[in-house]
Amino acid sequence: MIQLKTILNCIDNSGAAIVECAQIVGQKRHASIGDRIVVVVQKQRGAQAEGMAGSSGAKVKRGDIRHAIVVRTKQRVQRRDGSVIRFDDNACVLINKAGDPIGSRINGVVGSELRKKKWSKILSMAPMQA
């Protein structure tokens, strides 16, 4: 249930660490896994956290407005077979306007609802899906 002002973790190596939801793309009240949102980068990933993407390698800066895909939600998501999945945090992956991921790597589990929403590029980058 991602809505205006929701704070999400950014789990790719684009340089953003914490982002805030600014808008849901499309006629939606809340965003769920696989939905596209507009975010504002609130906190950059520290230079020591990412060895390669330091102060010079960060692709986004604090205050940037970017598009993102929600990949984990704390709200329960029900699947067609009746099983339900829920994560402990809200997380997203930054993308550009064309829909390609800005980062080159994702660290962390993503929801497999992305497959249904046709975000296979993000799924293939993810180390695991649940």
Next chain:
Amino acid sequence: MSTTPLARRPLSCLKASLRRARQHRIISRHMATEAAQTTASPRPLLGHNFFPLTDRKTKTLRSAFAVYPSTTVAGKKALTPPPVNVLQSLHEAQIKKMDPTGARTALFAKTREAAKVGDVLMVTHRRGGEPFAGVCLSIRRRGIDTAILLRNHLGKVGVEMWFKIYNKNVAGIEIVKRRPKRARRARLTYMRKPKHDMGSVEDLVFAWKRSRKVFSSGKPAAAATAAKGAKGAKGTAGAKKK
């Protein structure tokens, strides 16, 4: 009866009209009594009565209706008594269909050897995907909708999943590790708190798989067969090993 002579002779007109009124009364009384009779005691009709309605102009069958004897006439024997608890019998029938061996029912029955909250369970999917293991936080017993809640950590992020135990996509449910002492709560929601969180159960699953491989005496496809086979038996087998 022509109306013109009647109009000329008022007395006979009165007579005729009186007669007509009397006749009408008789008819109406007859209708009323007949109606009252049907409402008072519905006569049990033997065999259904078929009433065709033909079209006057084309002489073809326009419509039809049939009157069937009512089955629940007092005094006559009812055909089949309705089940005592309809919903319960429906659930039983569905469970029998989805779980013919009764292994899944047995795995989550309220018995000593059944799985309980606090146990580490592993759910295998039929259609690909990695099996999901986690500590069972709660069991929702609702007949055919019976479901379990598993919690695990995948890459430092807590993940919780509900699984319907009678789902055909769930190929198997196995007990990886039993809780040493019985949990004193029905729902272990406190295990979401950082203080009580078990963390990842990956090492437990790994150790269990390795031990199973040892016990299965050099059968390399033990894991695969176990995932496909009856998981109730496997669950109890795992319990014995534990």
